[in-house]
Amino acid sequence: MNDYSFLTRKQQDVLDFLLESQSHFVQPPTLDELCLAMGLKSRGSLHKHIHGLIQAGLVEAPNRKQRGVRLTQLALKTQSTGLIDDLGVPFVGAIAAGLPIEAVENVEYMQVPAQLKTENRCYILQVKGDSMIDDGILDGDWVVIEQRNHANNGDIVVALIDKTEATLKHILQTPRETILIPANQNIQPMHFQPHQVEVQGVLVGQMRSYTKKL
Amino acid sequence: MNDYSFLTRKQQDVLDFLLESQSHFVQPPTLDELCLAMGLKSRGSLHKHIHGLIQAGLVEAPNRKQRGVRLTQLALKTQSTGLIDDLGVPFVGAIAAGLPIEAVENVEYMQVPAQLKTENRCYILQVKGDSMIDDGILDGDWVVIEQRNHANNGDIVVALIDKTEATLKHILQTPRETILIPANQNIQPMHFQPHQVEVQGVLVGQMRSYTKKL
DNA sequence: ATAATTAAAGAACAAAAAGAGAACAAGTTT
DNA sequence: AAACTTGTTCTCTTTTTGTTCTTTAATTAT
Incomplete structure (x- = not known):
């Protein structure tokens, strides 16, 4: 241990x-x-x-x-x-496809089970929109993101596009281009120059409440 | 404390x-x-x-x-x-459609964010199978269940059928029959006599890990 | 293999905790 | 007034518990 x-x-x-x-x-x-x-x-x-x-x-x-x-x-x-974390994981804002991350003013901390995070620095975002619905990530869900700037192909990442838009998508990186793939049959994958896309974190956990509406 | x-x-x-x-x-x-x-x-x-x-x-x-x-x-x-809050929510076992709840031997406690539970007694089950996939509840997800024996129509409940099988489904209760409705287009709703179905709890939260495999 | 380190068991001891019982004062009941 | 109840204080004994020490076995290093 x-x-x-x-x-x-x-x-x-x-x-x-x-x-x-x-x-x-x-x-x-x-x-x-x-x-x-x-x-x-x-x-x-x-x-x-x-x-x-x-x-x-x-x-x-x-x-x-x-x-x-x-x-x-x-x-x-x-x-x-251990199972208990002192401070918890900070809830920093909401992420909607095509918009910058909307930061919350007062950062809250959520007590997250150890199984939903990693040893590295993590933060929580609330998902807006249905772009990942086929992966079981619904509008309003919270996602736990491990903060790092590199990812493996297939990972679900928080990507910053052209330093303006943030989005949650599968990533596919080739030398020539970076593709962001939604999990929604109605939305097309998006192709970018590698330098346009900046990885801000990788999805490690997801949570949903059926009682609270935020 | x-x-x-x-x-x-x-x-x-x-x-x-x-x-x-x-x-x-x-x-x-x-x-x-x-x-x-x-x-x-x-x-x-x-x-x-x-x-x-x-x-x-x-x-x-x-x-x-x-x-x-x-x-x-x-x-x-x-x-x-007392200790209940400090311990977290007990993880009591796995639930697969059509099988009794498979209890774990050593009950673990998971530290769950307040948003995913209620003030009442809650427990955690791990979902086996795809019967709720259209609601974004996937195989391997953890669900937080509030322990009670009544539910409202449309709620997602842990239902015990004929005192033998446990399942996670939407519930629809009428005077004549109780219908358990999966969230999966490939699976048909199931009709029962009211006395056959016993509500063991109502879904209040859901969690998923993208790193741990259990 | 020899030496050093790490573990385990048990004996012995002192301080603390726990228990029993007696005695007493202030209230209550008869 | 006498008998009883109830909280308090006291002394004494037993049990529990942390500590120290010695001996022996097991493991690891040289």
Whole structure:
């Protein structure tokens, strides 16, 4: 999970277990409980690993009053692969085919499941229009975009055309031209000179609400 | 979150018991009643825990006139903002047209944006099959379902047919029959006697990942 | 193979937590 | 007034829990 090269293998195991199971414990687990949960028979052994984690600043040093093994903020923050993200993903605006991205004034943050984003910087746009309807991306859907300026052929990208229009399309890049392909039988693919098209991100997730109307 | 994690084990137990059983007591329970209910033999022991809760601000300090143990607003609040929201929405399994819901063994929790769920109890299913493809719900998508047993005509619901098969369809309920309508031109609507169809939830959100394959 | 590191188990210990019971004061009931 | 209830305080004992130490096995490096 997390790579703390200065931790021993077992210390890392213990840390991973703590991070993973923290929500299962109502109270911070005691050493004995951890032993049981991890299949150890001796507190003494486990204590040495915990001690290592304390020195690494990943576990709170107990102050003789508060018992149980508590993770520190540092440990929680470095849990990058966990399900819970601190801030969430910023919702930056709406994208309609043929128009610049319409930015929202107050950037909101949406709590997005880890499965719908990547480790890299992501942002959220709201889709306007039906140009991707055949791919199941409907008017009003939110899309999670990983911010980067290159894409593979076939990817669905946010493309900026002639530095003015933004659109969400499949991309096909050849040395001679760049083609933006909608997922809508009624709309034709568009051909451009490579320099006309600027990739602003790649689609990694999509969401839809059936209750809220925005 | 409120950290009443500085409570000792027994203090937490007492608090949990009070929160859980408050409706069972007509009057705020006396120490002796609590002892009896919790299986303790000495008021003195229990009083020490209550005293800890008083200092934590979770229990009202009694004033000799009003007897019994009273919870404070703070304690009640910490219960309503409990763990459910922190955990996210449970991912309980996969739904394929014509098959029972295939439950996952270890329930995972996904952090879902507020826009995709409701205030009521929700759960997540993964869609198998193409029966809702015309509504932009594709094979492999996750759907957020609000758990309830009634629906309005036109809603997309999780329907249990003859207590065996589960499916995700539009519902149309008339006094004579219940019709489940797929969003796929190749599949015909299905007609049932009302008693054959049991609504298990209503679709409120949908998500799709373009990176993870599950 | 030898040495060093890492793990595990268990014993022993001190501090904290938890429990039991007695005693007491202030109220309530009889 | 006497008996009872109820919260509070106190002492004492038992259990739980973190810590330290020693011994032994397993793994890794030299």
